[in-house]
Amino acid sequence: YFEISKEQVCVIHNAVKPFDGKIVPVEILYKEHAKGNVLIGNIGRLSEQKGMTYFIEAAKITAKAHPEARFIIVGDGEEKEQLQAQVKVKGLQDKVLFLGYRNDIQNVMSQLDFVVLSSLWEGLPLTPIEAYSVGKTVIGTAVDGTPEIIRDGVDGYLVEPHNPVQLAEKMNKLIENPRIRSEMETQAMKRYQDEFSFEKLSKRYIDFYEDYKMNDGQFYAENIKSEEVNVLFFHNTLPEYRIGWFEALSERVNVEFVFTNEKQNEKDYGFEIEYERAKKLKCTFLPGGKQ
DSSP states (O other): OOOGGGGGGGOOOOOOOOOOOOOOOHHHHHHHTTTEEEEEEEEOOSGGTTTHHHHHHHHHHHHHHTTTTTEHHHHHHHOOHHHHHHHHHHOOOOTTEEEOOSHHHHHHHHHEEEEEEESSOOSSSSSHHHHTTOOOOOOEEEOOOOTTTOOOOEEEEEOOOOHHHHHHHHHHHHHHHHHHHHHHHHHHHHIIIIIIIIHHHHHHHHHHHHHSEEEEEEEEESSOOSEEEEEEEOOOOOOOOGGHHHHHHHHSSSEEEEEEEOOOOGSSOOSTTTTHHTTTTEEEEEEEEEE
């Protein structure tokens, strides 16, 4: 990308806050667990990107071998009616349960047995990190940033996108091998603590900024030559609290800010208040999704 050498790139992975451990029972999940059923969750927007249709196809396969399996879809979106119709056609109305949008994802995940991420494309997805933060293993598609989180066969499994047969095989394996699932759950929590906790995120940002000298808001990039073009990528938004830092940086070096987002125009990027200041920076806006 942009012929930037690895030496000029610093990757700081995303993180999620730790779960406070206060589980608020979700009634439908509580009832299904009480029946001895295995709860497999897929959390995300109901859109093409998340590959929910392949999850339902895989559910049909797994349900034949494991009638005790329940497939929990958490989220809302433009494909909701289409997915519900697919479930009806497959005769899975009592197997696939739609929870709708939830704002307590870690609480919900803590009441599942394991999690699936069936995405066709991603950035660095939060779903596996959230699952790991509550000690749940994940079967995820090996797309984009997902393999940076899931270690295949260690804390989860990676499968091909568009492949419900492979996904069903891994779901069956976790259902049939509670010992393996338990070992992966231990590794998942360790993975979160070691790589994706807020403490790690904070330390990595601090270490990055401390590589440079800052004084009274002025940015001194001694290790960057001013004639070089240094491209910074920030996903989704230009945060209000950072714009001063960006302005100071742009005064010191030739820098371009690139934002990726599913939204299509500049004013959708979430910084209307700072928009006039942002326009003075070198900003390129790229629609997200399949790019």
